Amino acid sequence: MAGSEALMYELNPGDGKREQVMRAVAACPVQAMVIDEWGALGRPKKSTKKAGESGIADDGSTPDRVGRIVIVGTSLTGLRAAATLRREGYQGSLTLIGDELGEPYDRPPLSKQVLSGQVVAEETMLPRRGELHADWLLGTPATGLDSAGKRVLLADGRHVGFDRLLTATGVRARPWPNPAEAALDGVFVLRGREDAAQLRRRLCDGVDRVLVIGGGFTGSEIASACRDLGVAVTVAERGPAPLVGALGEVIGAIAADVQREHGVDLRCGVTVTALEGDGDGRLRRARLSDGSTVDAAVAVVALGAERNVEWLEGSGLAAGVWGVGCDAGPAHAPCRRGSRSGSRPFMTPPWW
Numbered sequence: 292m293a294g295s296e297a298l299m300y301e302l303n304p305g306d307g308k309r310e311q312v313m314r315a316v317a318a319c320p321v322q323a324m325v326i327d328e329w330g331a332l333g334r335p336k337k338s339t340k341k342a343g344e345s346g347i348a349d350d351g352s353t354p355d356r357v358g359r360i361v362i363v364g365t366s367l368t369g370l371r372a373a374a375t376l377r378r379e380g381y382q383g384s385l386t387l388i389g390d391e392l393g394e395p396y397d398r399p400p401l402s403k404q405v406l407s408g409q410v411v412a413e414e415t416m417l418p419r420r421g422e423l424h425a426d427w428l429l430g431t432p433a434t435g436l437d438s439a440g441k442r443v444l445l446a447d448g449r450h451v452g453f454d455r456l457l458t459a460t461g462v463r464a465r466p467w468p469n470p471a472e473a474a475l476d477g478v479f480v481l482r483g484r485e486d487a488a489q490l491r492r493r494l495c496d497g498v499d500r501v502l503v504i505g506g507g508f509t510g511s512e513i514a515s516a517c518r519d520l521g522v523a524v525t526v527a528e529r530g531p532a533p534l535v536g537a538l539g540e541v542i543g544a545i546a547a548d549v550q551r552e553h554g555v556d557l558r559c560g561v562t563v564t565a566l567e568g569d570g571d572g573r574l575r576r577a578r579l580s581d582g583s584t585v586d587a588a589v590a591v592v593a594l595g596a597e598r599n600v601e602w603l604e605g606s607g608l609a610a611g612v613w614g615v616g617c618d619a620g621p622a623h624a625p626c627r628r629g630s631r632s633g634s635r636p637f638m639t640p641p642w643w
Contacts, residue, residue: 356380356381356382356383357381357382357383358383358384358454358455359383359384359386359452359453359454359455360376360381360383360384360385360386360453360454360455360456360457361386361387361388361443361451361452361453361455361456361457362385362386362387362388362456362457362459363388363433363443363456363457363458363459363460363602364387364388364389364457364458364459364460364461365387365388365389365391365395365427365429366389366395366396366398366459366461367395367397367398367417368459368461369387369389369395369457369459370387370395370417370419372457372459373385373387373423373425374419374423377423377424383454384426385423385424385425385426386425386426386427386428386451386453387425387426387427387428388428388431388432388433388443388445388451389427389428389429389430389431390430390431390432390433391429391430391483391484392429392430393429393484394416394417394419395416395417395419396415396416396417396484397415397416397417398415398482398483400415401415401481401482401483401484401486401487402481402487402508402509402512402513402516403512403515403516405484405487405488405491406487406490406491406494406512406513406516406517406520407516407519407520408491408495408520412484412485412487412488412491413484415484428445428451431445431446431447431449432445432446432602433445433446433460433602434446434602435602435604435605435606436456436602436603436606436608437450437606438606438607438608439607440452441453441454441456443456444602458603458615460598460599460600460602461598461599462482462596462597462598462599463482463596463597463599464480464481464482464486464592464593464596464597465480465592465594465595465596465597466480466592467480467504467566467592467594469565469566472565472566472567472568473566473592474572475566475568475572475573475574476572476573476574477493477573477574477587477588477589477590478566478574478589478590478592479493479589479590479591479592480591480592480593481509481513481591481593482596490589490591493589494516494517494520494522494589495520498522498587498588498589499523499586499587499588500522500523500524500525500585500586500587500588500589501513501517501522501523501524501525501587501588501589501590501591502524502525502526502527502563502577502585502587502589502590502591503517503524503525503526503527503590503591503593504527504563504577504590504591504592504593504594505526505527505528505592505593505594505595506526506527506528506530506532506533506534506557506559506593507533507534507536507537507593507595508534508537509593510526510528510533510591510593511526511533511534511546511550513591513593514526514550514555515550515553518553518554518555523554523556524554524555524556525555525556525557525558525585525587526550526555526556526557526558527558527561527562527563527577527579527585528557528558528559528560528561529559529560529561529562530543530559530560531543531559531560532544532546532547532559533546533547533550533557533559534546547559558579558581558583560581561579561580561581561583562579562580563577563578563579563580563590564578564579564580565577565578566578566590573588574587574588574589574590575588577590597612598612598613598614598615600612600614600615603615
């Protein structure tokens, strides 16, 4: 987003800006939010309920409307699921469990508007569509699932019972594989709001060059933000071009041309083999697989994501490094006897 699209983060736009906000949101459907009861193009949503129909059973006893629902994960999916439940008439207990402190926020702007300074990290909060009447357990990671007892186990020793459970824990940034090198001052990953704020501060401190390890969506967006700030940037991509894994070689070749035209030192077909410090724990340079080196005070590791499924180990669900097995519902699938842990089903990568 650029320019007027940033208006979508104004939670209370004036009437004069409503049409502009709606069109900005419509231009970026992955990040689209529904404001009030208006659709993305500024038209009121049509109700699907008949006159006088509330969607709630008169005696309040319909199983789908009462009970205890727990949502593990408080990012976009968890928040929208909670809002949908309330909108569709669910009146029972609703608990949202998240490992991060603070209000739920939108992640796509972190590698774009936040790094370039168009939006500050604190202004990426997602609106809580009305009053959800939910219990929020923030900064309290889920550490286990007792499927038989219908309980989510928490890091602080507590547990939360449920009748129905939605897992929406998403992914985390894949770290640099060498822990000692990853601990060097100047080595970053970008996943959360604090990651973006820290990287933004470092970029504004004045660095000679930034090394971006990985040329996917996140890596390409970080490189773009660096160039917007006038910071020299090198991108090391193991594939033949950036974005090839997501968009194919034709679009990847175009992306490579665009990046180079904007001053990105793009190196394809290479990997970073080592990150070296200066003796004081600060990043000094990186060694590449072709024998070359890159002097950089900042390196951003953009090597994809790992799914947050460790808390489901031992739960009896089919969960592993490739995600959580589901049926067409999509209800969680039980682990089948004889299946290997971490066996790979088809997974669609999350691009947000």
